[in-house]
Amino acid sequence: MEDAAVFSTLAQCFGPVDEREWNELTDPAQWSDFLAGARRLLQDNRPLGADERPALAMRARLPLQEFLSASELSALFAPPSYQDKHAFAARHFTGGLPDSAVPVESLYQPAHPTTPGVPAGGGYMGDAALYVRDVVDGLGLAVPPAFAACPDHLALELDLVAVLLRSGREDAALAFLAERFGWLTAYRARLLALDEDASFYIGLIDLVMGISAQQEPFEDDVISGCAIDSVA
Amino acid sequence: MSENAITRRSFLAGSAGVAAAAAVGFTSFGAWQQAHADEEAGEGRTEAVHTLCNACSSKCGYTAYVVDGKLTKLIGDPQNPNASGHLCARGYGYSQIAYSKDRLTDPLKKNAQGVFEAISWDQAYAEIAEKVRAIIEEDGPDALALVQDPRPSGSYYAKRFMTALGSPNSYTHGAACNLSKVSGITQAIGAGDWVSDVENSKMTMFIGRSYCDGIRPSQVAALERGFENGAYTVMVDPRCNNSTVFASEWVPITPGTDLALVLAMSNVLIKNNLYDADFVAANGVGFDEWAAAIAECTPAWAEEITGIPANTIERLAAQFAEAAPAASIEPSWRGAYGCAYANSGETARAVALFNTLLGCWNQPGGALLTSSAAAGKLDDPRFAAPPKPEGTLLGTKEYPLAAASMGSAVFAGEMAKAGVLKGMFFYNSNMAAGYSNPAYLADALSQLELMVVCDVQMSETALLADYVLPETSYLERAELPEFGGGKVPYVAMRSQVLDVIHPNTKSCDQIFTELAQACGVGEYFDFTQEELANAQLKTVGLDVDSLRLVGTVQFPEKAFVYGTAPKWNTPTKKVQFTSEACAKAGLSACPVWVAPQTVPEDGAFRLVGGKEAIMTHTQTANIPELMNIAEQYGLDRPWISAADAKALGIEDNDECVVENEQHSGTSKVRVTERISPGVVYIPSHFGCTVPEQHTAYGFGLRIMDYVPFHIEPAYGSAMTQEATVKIKKVGA
Numbered sequence: 001m002e003d004a005a006v007f008s009t010l011a012q013c014f015g016p017v018d019e020r021e022w023n024e025l026t027d028p029a030q031w032s033d034f035l036a037g038a039r040r041l042l043q044d045n046r047p048l049g050a051d052e053r054p055a056l057a058m059r060a061r062l063p064l065q066e067f068l069s070a071s072e073l074s075a076l077f078a079p080p081s082y083q084d085k086h087a088f089a090a091r092h093f094t095g096g097l098p099d100s101a102v103p104v105e106s107l108y109q110p111a112h113p114t115t116p117g118v119p120a121g122g123g124y125m126g127d128a129a130l131y132v133r134d135v136v137d138g139l140g141l142a143v144p145p146a147f148a149a150c151p152d153h154l155a156l157e158l159d160l161v162a163v164l165l166r167s168g169r170e171d172a173a174l175a176f177l178a179e180r181f182g183w184l185t186a187y188r189a190r191l192l193a194l195d196e197d198a199s200f201y202i203g204l205i206d207l208v209m210g211i212s213a214q215q216e217p218f219e220d221d222v223i224s225g226c227a228i229d230s231v232a
Numbered sequence: 233m234s235e236n237a238i239t240r241r242s243f244l245a246g247s248a249g250v251a252a253a254a255a256v257g258f259t260s261f262g263a264w265q266q267a268h269a270d271e272e273a274g275e276g277r278t279e280a281v282h283t284l285c286n287a288c289s290s291k292c293g294y295t296a297y298v299v300d301g302k303l304t305k306l307i308g309d310p311q312n313p314n315a316s317g318h319l320c321a322r323g324y325g326y327s328q329i330a331y332s333k334d335r336l337t338d339p340l341k342k343n344a345q346g347v348f349e350a351i352s353w354d355q356a357y358a359e360i361a362e363k364v365r366a367i368i369e370e371d372g373p374d375a376l377a378l379v380q381d382p383r384p385s386g387s388y389y390a391k392r393f394m395t396a397l398g399s400p401n402s403y404t405h406g407a408a409c410n411l412s413k414v415s416g417i418t419q420a421i422g423a424g425d426w427v428s429d430v431e432n433s434k435m436t437m438f439i440g441r442s443y444c445d446g447i448r449p450s451q452v453a454a455l456e457r458g459f460e461n462g463a464y465t466v467m468v469d470p471r472c473n474n475s476t477v478f479a480s481e482w483v484p485i486t487p488g489t490d491l492a493l494v495l496a497m498s499n500v501l502i503k504n505n506l507y508d509a510d511f512v513a514a515n516g517v518g519f520d521e522w523a524a525a526i527a528e529c530t531p532a533w534a535e536e537i538t539g540i541p542a543n544t545i546e547r548l549a550a551q552f553a554e555a556a557p558a559a560s561i562e563p564s565w566r567g568a569y570g571c572a573y574a575n576s577g578e579t580a581r582a583v584a585l586f587n588t589l590l591g592c593w594n595q596p597g598g599a600l601l602t603s604s605a606a607a608g609k610l611d612d613p614r615f616a617a618p619p620k621p622e623g624t625l626l627g628t629k630e631y632p633l634a635a636a637s638m639g640s641a642v643f644a645g646e647m648a649k650a651g652v653l654k655g656m657f658f659y660n661s662n663m664a665a666g667y668s669n670p671a672y673l674a675d676a677l678s679q680l681e682l683m684v685v686c687d688v689q690m691s692e693t694a695l696l697a698d699y700v701l702p703e704t705s706y707l708e709r710a711e712l713p714e715f716g717g718g719k720v721p722y723v724a725m726r727s728q729v730l731d732v733i734h735p736n737t738k739s740c741d742q743i744f745t746e747l748a749q750a751c752g753v754g755e756y757f758d759f760t761q762e763e764l765a766n767a768q769l770k771t772v773g774l775d776v777d778s779l780r781l782v783g784t785v786q787f788p789e790k791a792f793v794y795g796t797a798p799k800w801n802t803p804t805k806k807v808q809f810t811s812e813a814c815a816k817a818g819l820s821a822c823p824v825w826v827a828p829q830t831v832p833e834d835g836a837f838r839l840v841g842g843k844e845a846i847m848t849h850t851q852t853a854n855i856p857e858l859m860n861i862a863e864q865y866g867l868d869r870p871w872i873s874a875a876d877a878k879a880l881g882i883e884d885n886d887e888c889v890v891e892n893e894q895h896s897g898t899s900k901v902r903v904t905e906r907i908s909p910g911v912v913y914i915p916s917h918f919g920c921t922v923p924e925q926h927t928a929y930g931f932g933l934r935i936m937d938y939v940p941f942h943i944e945p946a947y948g949s950a951m952t953q954e955a956t957v958k959i960k961k962v963g964a
Binding site: 034127145156166 | 235236238239241242243244258259260261264265268302331332333335336337338340347348349350351689690731732733734735856923924926
């Protein structure tokens with residue numbers, strides 16, 4: 001289940017958590033465990049959620065430096081305080097400001113009115129949001145009120161990967177990972193454009209993109225397999 | 233990484249420890265899209281909700297169709313008098329504001345570095361209330377003011393909030409819209425407006441107003457029916473506007489000289505005894521004085537001023553006399569004399585008097601003084617008005633003719649600069665960009681100790697604020713009933729179409745109620761919006777549920793009846809060819825020629841603004857669907873006449889510098905025969921300077937940048953077209 005823990009931690013970094021929760025999450029031992037888990041996902045040649053083969057476990061661990069820039073790395077090794085996280089969110093994870101960088105997939109998708117009535121890209125509640133909402137519904141869960149405008153919020157998408165893994169749907173988790181995180185390239189560029197240092201969040205984005213890239217060899221089969229499922 | 237209570241926290245699955253989702257149905261995105269498309273084809277759950285548009289002040293009624301929570305279709309309500317079964321392009325396009333990526337999602341506070349940060353509603357209310365209390369304690373409630381562009385709930389709640397605080401200073405956007413028109417007409421006939429019976433007329437003249445640009449669908453339909461019925465329709469406008477397709481004649485005129493045209497046509501009617509002398513004698517006061525005062529305002533005199541040939545003026549006056557009483561000059565709205573020139577109020581007054589000469593009031597095809605529906609007195613003490621503020625609306629003394637229901641918001645700006653006003657609230661108002669010179673207003677509003685803006689997206693005004701309170705879009709809130717007038721009075725209502733999209737946004741009734749509670753005047757807001765709506769509707773025999781079902785209810789028993797004797801609600805109970813109030817305000821007792829304030833120097837052009845069919849307001853410019861059209865057709869381009877362009881070596885689509893003492897900007901220009909020589913037209917709604925508006929930002933020129941800050945004497949309007957510009961090809 002350790003992969004699910006990695007995604008849960010990533011989700012909490014982008015979502016609203018209170019001070020106690022953040023302090024627990026970034027406790028040095030806990031955080032170190034998270035970075036170790038992420039590092040394994042970046043290097044292991046195995047499908048998401050699969051057990052690590054003993055031979056691979058014995059392999060020398062590649063350092064995160066292979067995947068991240070120095071500034072990202074140092075930011076990841078020293079996560080922000082709750083106050084800093086809260087302040088960053090107040091300036092950037094809110095809508096309508098010049099420095100808004102709300103991590104919502106619909107805002108970073110190109111215009112693609114694929115279906116009548118679906119808002120053109122670049123607005124809230126695009127295809128991605130409606131899809132994630134339906135997937136969540138299908139799992140017998142509900143989109144929390146705080147995410148009503150944006151079921152395709154990065155925190156929720158990451159959380160959904162974790163939920164799928166914990167539900168024994170590694171194939172679905174992998175399919176979701178493959179299909180839903182392509183927008184992070186554009187989002188990463190948005191974070192880079194901010195006047196304020198966003199290395200911590202860029203580092204996290206690079207982790208997700210790196211993990212996603214590592215999973216590419218396993219994706220094709222699971223996506224076609226999931227296509228025949230129906231939303232519950 | 234090992235799992236523990238911390239890592240197992242889930243936004244989706246709730247508290248820690250939830251191992252798995254109960255059901256694990258899952259489908260890929262591609263399969264979902266196909267299934268979703270099938271639903272759109274007719275399988276989805278559809279709701280139809282009657283509501284009101286918000287793209288402009290017309291508030292057309294329509295039915296919104298929502299499939300599984302998504303807005304999918306809008307159809308104008310046939311029973312709504314403004315829509316008449318249709319919506320304009322703006323109405324369709326503006327609905328997308330609900331999903332805009334530029335929506336404000338949280339209350340904002342500007343920090344010490346001048347950067348906005350999200351804060352909680354509680355913090356916002358508490359800090360605003362503390363500053364309001366400090367201002368009242370130090371300077372009294374008169375140091376507070378409100379500016380709003382009225383909407384059904386906002387006009388009630390925002391003004392009530394200000395009154396509850398003890399301030400008389402509630403202003404509308406009128407000073408930059410129709411204040412002079414309403415105020416001038418009121419001086420003449422005691423009402424601020426009329427309906428020209430366009431479709432049944434033999435002749436109607438429009439001055440600077442274009443039904444096909446500032447669109448209300450029912451008016452466009454009436455214009456078309458009039459055209460098909462053979463009405464002689466005249467468009468007086470420096471710009472050959474889009475309504476001219478339904479007109480018999482375009483009469484280009486020198487901007488700001490409409491008053492001379494009206495005075496000269498009046499002169500012709502009086503001199504040739506072509507006016508309705510009996511009607512004037514029975515209804516008017518001061519006619520002889522006015523007739524004498526304009527005796528020299530001949531067509532030849534007016535030709536020099538207006539650029540309209542004297543024989544054309546003579547002919548138009550004679551045609552009016554021939555067509556009367558099935559004829560009128562349409563009252564206009566913002567157009568040429570809503571707020572544009574130093575003579576706007578007097579132009580409005582003259583237009584009303586000209587119609588009186590025609591004897592056309594309440595006649596078929598003439599000018600109709602229709603009534604409006606209104607809620608009756610509410611018995612429930614919770615709805616009783618707060619005590620009337622002791623002070624007087626700021627500007628009443630300086631601009632005594634300004635309609636008290638609007639006031640001069642630009643004067644409020646001046647008072648902010650002077651330090652008289654210390655705190656201002658803005659609701660649905662982008663005063664800083666659209667009311668007068670933006671640089672002046674930015675400086676003026678920056679002097680305030682407290683500035684609070686309530687809006688759905690960041691605006692030039694919101695950028696200046698200390699606090700920005702995010703409102704739900706109009707599709708996500710219900711509002712108070714909208715009582716309207718016309719041939720058949722009606723009541724319509726905005727119902728909530730979509731669930732609230734951003735959970736941390738609130739409706740304006742909620743925001744002002746909670747602000748009032750925080751400021752210690754919550755006792756005047758001890759009711760819900762729906763309770764108040766029900767109480768208002770009960771007085772006309774309706775309730776919220778029944779009105780929701782149909783959207784609009786008309787009152788045919790109160791319908792206008794042709795031939796009804798008008799009641800003149802003036803101090804003299806007559807049509808006032810002379811007005812004591814005007815004389816007291818320093819104007820002529822009767823309307824005489826007043827020249828526009830600005831005279832172009834050599835090489836300069838008079839600047840005019842105006843709406844376009846799909847773009848009319850700064851708020852509509854940030855809609856991608858509408859902007860696509862604007863970009864495709866170059867609707868942002870200033871217009872210059874072909875003759876002027878040739879003289880300056882400018883060709884169509886050349887990049888040009890447009891400049892004056894206030895501002896300089898560059899834009900491609902449109903060279904056209906559709907504008908008078910000596911005039912440059914700039915659309916009124918572009919030139920957004922707010923980077924947060926990703927679609928509108930930097931597109932086109934902002935006309936107000938070229939307009940100096942100044943105020944029309946006596947009437948208090950912003951004189952939004954008292955400006956000249958020079959134009960040259962870039963590099964020339």
